[in-house]
Amino acid sequence: MSTSFDSQTLHFVAVHQNDPLAAPLMEDLAREYASRYGRALEEQYRDLTTYPAAEFEPPGGALIVAMADGVPVAGGAFRQYDNTTAELKRIWTAATHRKRGFGTLVVAELERIAAERGYLRIYLTTGWRQPEAVALYLAAGYTALFDPSLPSEEIGVHPFEKSLVCEGAA
Numbered sequence: 001m002s003t004s005f006d007s008q009t010l011h012f013v014a015v016h017q018n019d020p021l022a023a024p025l026m027e028d029l030a031r032e033y034a035s036r037y038g039r040a041l042e043e044q045y046r047d048l049t050t051y052p053a054a055e056f057e058p059p060g061g062a063l064i065v066a067m068a069d070g071v072p073v074a075g076g077a078f079r080q081y082d083n084t085t086a087e088l089k090r091i092w093t094a095a096t097h098r099k100r101g102f103g104t105l106v107v108a109e110l111e112r113i114a115a116e117r118g119y120l121r122i123y124l125t126t127g128w129r130q131p132e133a134v135a136l137y138l139a140a141g142y143t144a145l146f147d148p149s150l151p152s153e154e155i156g157v158h159p160f161e162k163s164l165v166c167e168g169a170a
Helices: 020-037 043-050 103-115 131-141
Strands: 003-005 006-015 060-067 070-084 085-093 121-126 160-162
Touching: 006 103, 020 060, 020 070, 020 085, 020 131, 060 103, 070 103, 085 103, 103 121, 121 131, 131 160
Parallel strands: 085 121
Antiparallel strands: 003 006, 006 060, 060 070, 070 085, 121 160
């Protein structure tokens, strides 16, 4: 699917975890998580790249990269959480392309694919040191499954959910 946004056309490509197009996603996420949570970069990268890739493969999962002018600029994935729920993972936008709405488009594309595959609900978690991610999910209509009045570090992992079924649908 292609989406025009901010005078660029994003083209979504389904990839495998080890696809060269997914490399910037894995590398940037490892750097981001390592810096925010005080983990060694090599350890964080190993955790991301040795994760069971089959979990992000169809039909239960998906890993997509958003391309702009032939360059990976954003991406994300989902895997099966339970029979009716997909779990979003690895939502990423390249640092040089942030604040342009690409994360919102990635989440919407993953939701579209998940609904197409029969999922009725999305579940996800994000870390306590990722306020941008919390803002993204709230803006995208996700319900916080935690008390947002508590300090972020006290909450720890921040879970969210969203129904993919329209209200009143049969």
